[in-house]
Each structure stands twice: as structure tokens, then as C-alpha cells.
Amino acid sequence: MARKLIVIGTSWGGLNALKTLFPHLPRGFSLPVAVAIHRLRESRGFLIDLLQKNSALPVMDAEDKMPIEAGHIYLAPADYHLLVEGEKFSLSVDRLVRMARPSVDVLFESCADVCGEGAIGVILTGGRDDGARGLARILTCGGTALVQNPETAENPSMPRSAIKATETKNIYDLPELGKRLCALDAANRNRLEREIIYDKTG
């Protein structure tokens, strides 16, 4: 069984969207979350601090070969691509992908490869179309695709491109998106508990 991982991609308006979304993920949330947000090359701890104020879960920049832990929120560091490498993260300074580093597509595609049906991809507000290809790959590999409602997104372009590429019907406003993620998390925990009981009895 592949591991489960939520990957979130966003750009213009992303900081506000994440600040709205994260309070919906309560303490005890068990899925790990990795975020690729287009950010300034030299950004310091400012973004992490802001997001941490709005989250019950620990928020941090991902580092190379850092183990992916349950209930943690990891950000792709400024000026690096973030990739999933088995149970860990890996970074790259390969050239920009569609003018972005970190690139949402890079994160999503590697998540799809490694997590298969355990991949949960979420596209939020942003200009242009980064993430559309990555979200399509997640679906092809059996994962789940969720997209912020373009009507209520600060910039509808990334959500629209993602919907067009995947034809997904899973389109939500941010608070509902939070509820959907909690439901997926609850389903995951029930499965884990069943497996533990099964281990003990069988």
C-alpha cells in the first residue's frame, strides 16, 4: 500500500487561501501535507511564521531527505523544486519548469509516481496553469484530485486549467475543501485502525 500524501499547489493569492484553509485542519490530523507555492527567491522565515499562526499543525520548509511525518505541513523551499522520494523528500535545482521553481507540476508528478492511489492533489488560486499536468498525472495513477472553486478563487486561472486538464467534479470553496480533506483523513485513520486490529487478531 502506497503512503498517503496531500499535495497542494498555488500561486497568486495562495498565502490568503492557505491562511483560510489551514485552520480547518485540526490538531490530530494524520495525513502529511506538502505545499508548492510560488514564492520569492530570497524569502526568509516570514511565510512559515504567517502560516504557522493559522495552523494547529507544525509548518516548516522541507529539507533534503527529510522524513515525511504524519500531521506535518511542509513547504517547498524558495528556489528549489520539491519531490517525493519514497518516505522522504528530495530537492532539486533543475531549471525552472514553466517559469516556476518550486513547480507545482514537479511536486505533483513525483507524488503521483511514489504514492499512486494514496496521492491527494489540491489546486488553489493562481495565475497561469502550473499544476494542471501534475493533477492529471495524480488521477492517472489512481489518486484523488480536488480543486478550489474558480468563482471564489482570488485568481481563477490555475483552478480553471486544472479542471480543464482533469475534468474533475471535485470543486469546492475553501471551507468545504477543508472538510473534504478532514473526511479523507478520517477514512485513512479508520483504515489504519482496521489494519492494526487485523494485525493483532490475525
Place this chain on the structure above:
Amino acid sequence: MQQQETDELEIDLLCEGIYRRYGFDFREYSRSSLKRRVNNLLGLERLATVSELQSKVLHDTRFMERFLLNLSISVTSMFRNPEMYLAFREKVVPLLKTYPSLRIWHAGCATGEEVYSMAILLKEEGLEKKTRIYATDFNEDVLKKAKAGIYPMSQMKEYTSNYIRAGGKASFSEYYSARYDNVILDPKLRKNIVFSKHNLATDSSFNEFNVIFCRNVMIYFNETLQERVHKLFHDSMCRFGILVLGNKESTRFTPFEKEYQDIDSRLRIYQRRK
């Protein structure tokens, strides 16, 4: 067998084939990045599968050269992370001034931007005459570019801004001359730099160094290979030598964590304990 497993198998076979045919060892490279680069190449060369790529790589040495170049397309800049250079000036240079001579190793120097950045810093700190910089990479084509020291004019705005924030003491334009769309760096900067081929995955230690720079190179390696390289660095480092890593790399997830103390933990400047 699922598609992903077939992909994995094909990449395993490709790496094994390259190692046995050419001696380049990608077997312990970080798989996610390697896969991405290989897939990019499939697109560029209009090949359908990694097995087709393998056939071309094994039979066509010119294709192999292209393949190698595409596998080393990391993109860096002069004075990348200016804060690190500033901290290096303030916290490491005073120590370096106490040595009669200095050897610095830039491991995995790629196209050389960061090597020249260090050469400039050393010159401004009056250390260039007693220093030799060894800049190494496994890829000869990339080394040629590094030796040439020619970079696009379009980058100079960014490099100049980096240089200023890195604590530069002169005007950055003094270090290059422009021609058409490119600039060439002052050849005098190259006087104390030795460019040579060295493969971190397969070659051994070749000298003892006061400072080792290896920034954003090991992110392309898996933990087995990272451990090998950390051992190589530890074996190649004099007592109280300085290790500088990329700003999202650390000794933390390696067995060598306790061998170093922090000079600046945020900027990933470490010092060998003894």
C-alpha cells in the same frame, strides 16, 4: 506488474548499463530527480521508453555525451544565497587569515558561477595569493564552461544585486567585460583555480582541504551515496576545516552529524570538530 514498477525496472537497468559500459555511477542517485531528467530527455529525443534510450546510450557514445550533459543541468547563480557569503566573510574569513596557505575544494562545481564568486570574495579579503581553489565536476563539458567563465549578460542584474548583499566591497562590473549578449569574467580570477574532473560517486580523496564547498550537489544523491560523500569529505578535511552545504541540506540526517559543529546553522556553515 504496474506501469510504475516497469518504469523503476527500466531505470535500474539503464543505470546498471551505464555503470558497466562507461563507469558513471547513477545507481545511488536520488530516484525522483533522476526519473524526471530521464523523462525530459525521452521527450527531447522523441523516444517512447527508457529501454529505447538505453539502447542508444550503450551503442552511441556521442548520444551518451548528450545524455550526460542533460543529466547535469542544475541551474545556479553567482553569489547564490548572498547571506551565506556574507556570513562566510564575517565568520570564516578571520579564521582563514590565520593560515599560511589555503586549499579550498568546490565539489560539484557545475558551470562555475559559485567558484568565481568565492574567488572574488577571497580577492577582496586579501586571501587570493595564498589560496588554491580546486573546482571539480564529473562532467567534462560542464567543466569546459566553468573554465571559460562566460555567462549571459541577462544574468548580471541579478548577480550584481546578489554581490552587493553578499558584502561585496567593489563594483561588480569591475570583474567582467561585456561582449554582445555575454560577459567574460576577469581571467585573473582564474589564476588560483584548478579545474579538474572528479566523480563524487566513484573517485576517492585527492588532497587535504581547509574548506569544502558542496552546495546543492548531494540533493541529487540518495542517502547511501550521501553517506559515502560525507565520509569522503571528512577524510579530505583538515582539523577544524569548514564544510559549506546548500541552504536546505544538513549533516542532520547523516552519521557525520556529530563530527561537525555549527558556525552558522541556518546558513549551513559547519566546522570539523577535531
